[in-house]
Amino acid sequence: MNAAMAVLAGLVMESGQRWGEVAAPWQWDDAAGILEPADDGPRLHFLTRPRSGSKTSDLAGVAAAMLVEQIPPGGRAYALAADRDQARLLTDALSGYVSRTPGLRDAITVDRYTASTPTGTRLEVISADEASSFGLRASLFILDELTIWPTALRGTWISILSAVPKVSGARLVILASPGDPAHWSFAVRERARTSPAWRLSETVGPVPWVSADALVEQKALLTDSQYARLHLGLWTASEDRLTSVENLRAAVRLDGPQDYRPGVTYRVGVDLGLRHDRTAIAVCHSEAVEEGSRTRRVVLDRMIVFAGTKEDEVKLAEVELALMEAWRRFGRPKFRLDPWQSIGLSQRLRRQGVAVEEWSYSPRRYGAIATTLFTLLRDGLLDIYDDAGLIDELANVRLEETLPGMTRVQHDPGKHEDRCVALGMAATALVEKSFGGARMHIPTGDVPKVQLVPPRSSAPPDGAAPAVVRPGEQRPVDRLTEFQRARRHPGYRGPGQSGWR
Secondary structure, eight states, X not given: OOHHHHHHHTOBOTTSOBHHHHOXXXXXXXHHHHHSOOTTSOOEEEEEOOTTSOHHXXXXXHHHHHHHHTSOTTOEEEEEESSHHHHHHHHHHHHHHHHHSTTTTTTOEEOSSEEEOTTSOEEEXXXXXXXXXXXXXXXXXXXXXXXXXXXXXXXXXXXXXXXGGGSTTOEEEEEEOOOOTTXXXXXXXXXXXXXXXXXXXXXXXXXXXXXXXXXXXXXXXXXXXXXXXXTSOOOOOOTTBSSOHHHHHHHBOOSSSOOOOTTOOEEEEEEXXXXXXXXXXXXXXXXXXXXXXXXXXXXXXXXXXXXXXXXXOOOHHHHHHHHHHHHHXXXXXXXXXXXXXXXHHHHHHHHTTOOEEEOOOOHHHHHHHHHHHHHHHHTTOEEBOOOHHXXXXXXXEEEEEEEXXXXXXXXXXXXXXXXXXXXXXXXXXXXXXXXXXXXXXXXXXXXXXXXXXXOOOSSOOTTOOOOOOOTTOOOOOOOOOHHHHHHTSTTOOOTTSTTOO
């Protein structure tokens, strides 16, 4: 045990016991990973724990040990959270250690937002503000609850990460409860899972010091995803997510964009965007899950994307060229697109022989896209390739109820849904039986020769008494004329109909 670990182990808890006497094995392992790194060991740490997992207290203890034993005189440490008051919980915990632990009172001075030593070593608690985070130099960066930082603070994360190499031996510690896999911090966690530069430690719960009765009450009041994240220590998608991380990973079965296959029927979905948006083109087909099966899966063969900005909007001429290329390459498939911004494009495509279905967005059709994508992903009936943009969109869209019983896909702030919508348009075209009305079958055959006879009048002849219907009798009904019977014949063709004569 090095000197820093000895300081941590000797800190006095609120119970009067020493940290080293009550710490669980996983607390020891996490602390040793930070305070006793090998010369070539990881300096980046991503730690997740359930609620009540002693996150803030352990971070405060690690900070105290580094201030006293490891950070050089005049060195700096920074603790950041989504707001400054949240980060201040660290100095509150550190102040408690200092007041309770003999020998530490003269070694560390703590006030509301700082902690310092006589050698000039200093810990500062700051909010995760991007502008103030650039230019920082420190031996220790602590990021509290990164998994719930809003997207607006992602720039702060980038500035802190890029600051770590500035100081030799600097350490970065993330300690948080697991979050929604759609959150951008999950990509950091995935990198930590595979990179030797990182140490990933994930403690599952519930922690032993939370009573069973308390957990029963928590489970009754929280959603399943909230309970799983907060008390079981699991990354879990919210109930309103389009899909789970597991289902999304399972959908990536293709090794890349697919080539045309003769005999396969393709459909193309087009979501057109011009400024601050993207135009997405999805080429798909469906195939039987296995030979002889009536269950079919949808396969994404190609995703083509054009990104537009205010200064450089998407050029429809380039989109048209890409659409014509896809039409020729994939056996002249039918296109489905929203005509709102593409009436002229639809007309030009039709003049070149392309079959275009104008599919105006409506709550019902948005609901069809949401339901189709949700069902395909849930049942493992969607095959895609590793397209980072598409995967990011699928992971970051929610099912939003717009009308009772009607849902649509809605992207998270700062995200997009163009690829999802294009994929959904092509997928619905492949899986639906019919959309927007019934289909009529008109049989063929010879039309019988008929003699046109004026229909009989239902009025009685002049001078005749009107028919009287007595109780129990049926009202008399005129017989059909020959012409009326002819119209009911399966082979009848009337004026204006194909085959009429």
